Amino acid sequence: MIVGIVGLGLIGGTYARNLIDNHTVYGIDINAKSLSYAEKNRIIDKGFENPKEILSKCDLVIICLYPNQILDFVTEYNAFFKTNAILTDAAGIKEKLVEEIENVLRDDLDFIFAHPVAGRETVGVKNSYKGIFKNGNYVITPTPRNKISNINLVEELALELGFKKVSKITAKEHDEIISYTSQLTHIIALALVNSDDFKYNTKLFIGDSYKDLTRIANINTKLWGELFFGNKENLVNKVDLLIDNLTKYRKSLENDDIDKLEALMEDAKEKLGRLNES
Amino acid sequence: MIVGIVGLGLIGGTYARNLIDNHTVYGIDINAKSLSYAEKNRIIDKGFENPKEILSKCDLVIICLYPNQILDFVTEYNAFFKTNAILTDAAGIKEKLVEEIENVLRDDLDFIFAHPVAGRETVGVKNSYKGIFKNGNYVITPTPRNKISNINLVEELALELGFKKVSKITAKEHDEIISYTSQLTHIIALALVNSDDFKYNTKLFIGDSYKDLTRIANINTKLWGELFFGNKENLVNKVDLLIDNLTKYRKSLENDDIDKLEALMEDAKEKLGRLNES
Numbered sequence: 001m002i003v004g005i006v007g008l009g010l011i012g013g014t015y016a017r018n019l020i021d022n023h024t025v026y027g028i029d030i031n032a033k034s035l036s037y038a039e040k041n042r043i044i045d046k047g048f049e050n051p052k053e054i055l056s057k058c059d060l061v062i063i064c065l066y067p068n069q070i071l072d073f074v075t076e077y078n079a080f081f082k083t084n085a086i087l088t089d090a091a092g093i094k095e096k097l098v099e100e101i102e103n104v105l106r107d108d109l110d111f112i113f114a115h116p117v118a119g120r121e122t123v124g125v126k127n128s129y130k131g132i133f134k135n136g137n138y139v140i141t142p143t144p145r146n147k148i149s150n151i152n153l154v155e156e157l158a159l160e161l162g163f164k165k166v167s168k169i170t171a172k173e174h175d176e177i178i179s180y181t182s183q184l185t186h187i188i189a190l191a192l193v194n195s196d197d198f199k200y201n202t203k204l205f206i207g208d209s210y211k212d213l214t215r216i217a218n219i220n221t222k223l224w225g226e227l228f229f230g231n232k233e234n235l236v237n238k239v240d241l242l243i244d245n246l247t248k249y250r251k252s253l254e255n256d257d258i259d260k261l262e263a264l265m266e267d268a269k270e271k272l273g274r275l276n277e278s
Numbered sequence: 279m280i281v282g283i284v285g286l287g288l289i290g291g292t293y294a295r296n297l298i299d300n301h302t303v304y305g306i307d308i309n310a311k312s313l314s315y316a317e318k319n320r321i322i323d324k325g326f327e328n329p330k331e332i333l334s335k336c337d338l339v340i341i342c343l344y345p346n347q348i349l350d351f352v353t354e355y356n357a358f359f360k361t362n363a364i365l366t367d368a369a370g371i372k373e374k375l376v377e378e379i380e381n382v383l384r385d386d387l388d389f390i391f392a393h394p395v396a397g398r399e400t401v402g403v404k405n406s407y408k409g410i411f412k413n414g415n416y417v418i419t420p421t422p423r424n425k426i427s428n429i430n431l432v433e434e435l436a437l438e439l440g441f442k443k444v445s446k447i448t449a450k451e452h453d454e455i456i457s458y459t460s461q462l463t464h465i466i467a468l469a470l471v472n473s474d475d476f477k478y479n480t481k482l483f484i485g486d487s488y489k490d491l492t493r494i495a496n497i498n499t500k501l502w503g504e505l506f507f508g509n510k511e512n513l514v515n516k517v518d519l520l521i522d523n524l525t526k527y528r529k530s531l532e533n534d535d536i537d538k539l540e541a542l543m544e545d546a547k548e549k550l551g552r553l554n555e556s
Binding site: 117118119136137139165167169173174176177178180181182184185186187188189190191192193194195196197198199200201202203204205206207208209210212213214215216217218219221224225228229232235236238239240241242243244245246247248249250253254256258261262264265266267268269271272274275276 | 395396397414415417443445447451452454455456458459460462463464465466467468469470471472473474475476477478479480481482483484485486487488490491492493494495496497499502503506507510513514516517518519520521522523524525526527528531532534536539540542543544545546547549550552553554
């Protein structure tokens, strides 16, 4: 298969590294340095700054741009994709994107929307590595417009990329559950760090729990701003739910209600146990 | 030095493993199985179910019991410690403990209160290993009653145990900063898991951020109940501060205020940067 990867950053680079051995992989990026780095290190077969030069040859186009750039890219290069090409993406929010893209997409093209639930607190192709996708979750949000054979192809591709589980769910459902597992967790990490008053030299008093909870606060603000605003109704609901639960702990402490505190902790342990069941 | 370790669980076992090569290490525990396991695996030189049989020989006694058990232990065995023995502990809260212990402690004994800021979501001597303390933070909360030479001895011991940084701070200050870096982080992990409504099969949609934030929710409820209630004024303040910051994110989303959202994210990144400075 001839694969074009649009946006050769951390995630695009990780796709490329996992596909280069079995496919022809072209990189498309406005950054010439990223392309030459990727060519030199055999992350891609060849790089192109101008999508028009290569899109017509690609059977599969993986768009690894920021969510808000995907519509613009598809709109601008709609005429240049190969006939019957399959398109896919890596965006962490889906509902609005799916609607917008399907409104403009050429009839013969099939966009299989997907979300590799994986990332790192780094950017750029140089920081990409095969293992980022290893054993992760991959979510496809099929639409009535998608061909089953193309959904199947993207599903098989996910396993080739190293993902362990592939799920299919509607875009609306995806955005609801992801607002909890991904956008909320990042808001928490940020708010925890915001809460540091530096009255003391915090780093002398941290253990692994603080490190684990704040690692992801080193955020790509542009990307995550898009993800937060692009999923804001769900995210606001999840922040409210979290505040409700934090308030329950607060009240149990204030009321010296050890039974309530223990019940809350046991509920969390039971839920965590369900999560860890194979 | 002859060292007695009271409470041979995860933390007591970790002390023992790090001290056995250079000291005589006796384990004291009500659980005979823990003692025989530790003897067989040369984690300790010898185990004792009855503290009275061995306390009088120990130059240093490291009490690794739950915070609420420490006062009872010292009260019950006050008469049995060696003359001029040094006592220390591993409790995660200090202010109340220090006051209570110093009220009852025999005049010739010197209790150097300390907190190894380290742990794992496991229990028991079998799960202990040397590396739990490796490169961690160790906090001593000296009191006017402590001899400088004994504080120095415990500080040197911390480095021998593998800790990287030793800080000295008052018990009151310790409890304030630890309510943020440790107790709050555990409340967050719990509240995040409590917020899971299992409307979807959550585990299919999680990435590393969710795993990192919830790992510590698999909590020892007895221990952490004591830590939460034993530091509840500070902890309630920190929960309130976190809710304030979460509410700022919520408002920026609701008001479509991207400038405010970005300012919050930048504030967090700046603070995280300060934390990671060497």
